[in-house]
Amino acid sequence: MDSRKLDLGMNGMSIENGDNSIKVDEASLKGFDWSSSIKAISELAGLDDTEIETFPFNRLIPELGTIRVGGINVDVAAPEKSDEEANEETKGTPERVKFTLKNFEMGLTKPFNGIPTDITIRQDDLTLPIPADSSEEVLVEARKLGIESLALSYGLSAGWDEPNNNLMIREISFSGKDIGSVNFSGLASGFTEEFFPFDIDRAQAALFGLAGREVKLTIKDEGLMAKAIKLYSLENHMSEAEVRATLTLVANALLQQVAAEQPKLQNAVEALGRFISTPETLTVTAKSTGANGLGLLDLVAASDNPMLLLDKVDIQATAE
Template sequence: MTVQDMDAAYLARLYTEKAGPQDKEAKPVYGPSSVKDIVFSDGEARFGYAEIRSSGISMAMTDQPLLETLNALSAVSAPDELPPAERQAYFTRILSIIDMTKKADIEMLGLNMEVPAKDGDKGKKIKFATDRLAIQLDGQTLDATLNGLSMAEGESHFKISEAALSGFSWSPTFKALEQMVALDEQQLESFPFTTLLPEFGTVRLAGIDADLPGSVENGETSPSTAERVRFSLKEYEAALTKPRNGIPTDIRVSYQDLTVPVPANIEEKTLAELRKLGIDELVLSSSLEAAWDEAQQTLVIKEISTSLKDLAGFSFSGVMGGVSGDFFSGDEAKMRVALFGLTAREAELEIEDKGLAAKGLKAYAEQNGMTEDQARGMLTMTSSVVLQQFADEEPRLQDVVDAVSKFIAKPGTFTLTVKSKSPSGLGALELAVASQNPLLLLDRVDIEAVAE
């Protein structure tokens, strides 16, 4: 084990002195350190690290010597029973200790662990390993990365190539706690507890691969013969940023290439139909992205989408108006009232065929003893008649009907755009009334439909 540049004098000052005018900045307490080849074993279980290392730790002095702070905390057995001023002082001391560490990092390399399996078979082991785990603290912000995680037991395994957390900050939580501990019970009733939420930052997962035992039902199937649960995921990312009173105002959640096999002997009806279409695996991707525009008082839905590789895709985007800061106030009453001020300004729906129509047409033709051309002609004619009857009853939708008919005849991409004629959008009351009869909105919106 090696530890460099330990500042024993400064460490002693942390415990025995309070911060002076010259102690505004954090100072290194420890320099680079490393421990290699750590191994623990009891004959059955084994645990080990190739190396644990750090580039150092920097800490800041507080307004009270650390030793005095610790003694003051240990003298309190029931902090909830303290008067408000003393309770505030108690929790302020706790926060000051937590906030002393300003910079720190740790990196753990080559973790390997083996423990006996639960079934008692001495020859079977549960294996857990990681290539690297790194954690970095900078003030009140935390970043962490995990590489090469794997868990295995017999033929079962679960692997993650990378897991990362960036931009996680508990600074908002600290500020809210400092305010909260000064309040009495009556004041706490109106405290916006959402302000206690941290800034979550961005979470990213990549390279997930799983092969796990399936469930055993009614004793009919043993664990060894049950249908296994297999899936893989190329990437997942969730970003919850720009919080206002603890509530994120910018959201992005997406995953790419979630691959799930469709077993040949599947009994679930929908999945069984997919097998009939020649689909032996589903590859799904999805995305949700939205942001609050404070200046315009709008919520911009940039994308809500789902796609199935080589089958179909769906996406939606839009703009909502009347989204005031009350939605992010943390006050339930204000948030409920703000709902009545919401308006719908515009929306766009896109449907893309990537092969599902062709597979469905082929299956329909085979089931009904037709050629694919015959099946296509019959379905196109039937849908055209039905759609045209609808257009005759509502001529304002003729362009939409034409685009839908074109999409059915030759599937590609269908896009429907609806915009409010009023700049302020359609109000909640109008939408509630129109929910029983959407055609009531035709005079209030512009509609465009395109098939390509």
């Protein structure tokens, strides 16, 4: 810690009361910086009343840095219910709240006018047990498939490339253990400083200068398709092989029709067909072919017929 910056950390915390326990292996805050706040306060002190009225007070916001907690383990009694709630059906309601969390991280850095221009939010392996007596339909079906717990993760990472006025979406992802994952990334141009003042009108006007350049979608199957086929076969008294064959047949027929009507989608259709037949990894990229990218007006014009965008983008797909 110095006069304007702060880093702090904690290793090992445990709170116990009878059978209830909350444990945290580590927690930290890094990069908290109030240099910009001090500078703004100094400038504010020298202003008269008229100048203060137009001062951008968002500049007083410090750089928040990165917060991280890891190794969370919670096992506590469920909150007591009111009399009204207690009279309702409670079958399958867990008597205890149990979960573990491997890691959670939130970074809000590189502020411009007090607003973070680089954001990272990540959660790794939030594990929730599925109660054996749960009455929730989704959880009941999960237990039928042998799933006794859910381990979920997500991520968000984006930043402003100020020199080039680009918005870089590095990652928007969701994943589940033994299920699979979805990951989206992209690039948009025309992302200027007009998005950063606390002025909604200016930000809305700046939207018309924003243009999509490239997007990428990656889907990984790590058991979801197999579980869905197994569940469908159980409910419809079919073998898994029969379900898979029917799914492949119907999907191929529909995809061939799409390819016949939209030849530019031939590559994507073939990749999707392979992914359905042997689901592993499907990657789809779409790049704007125009010098100005895809703007808001282009998207509005194609809202009734998205196929109009095919003349303005190059779509490629692979299945591995």
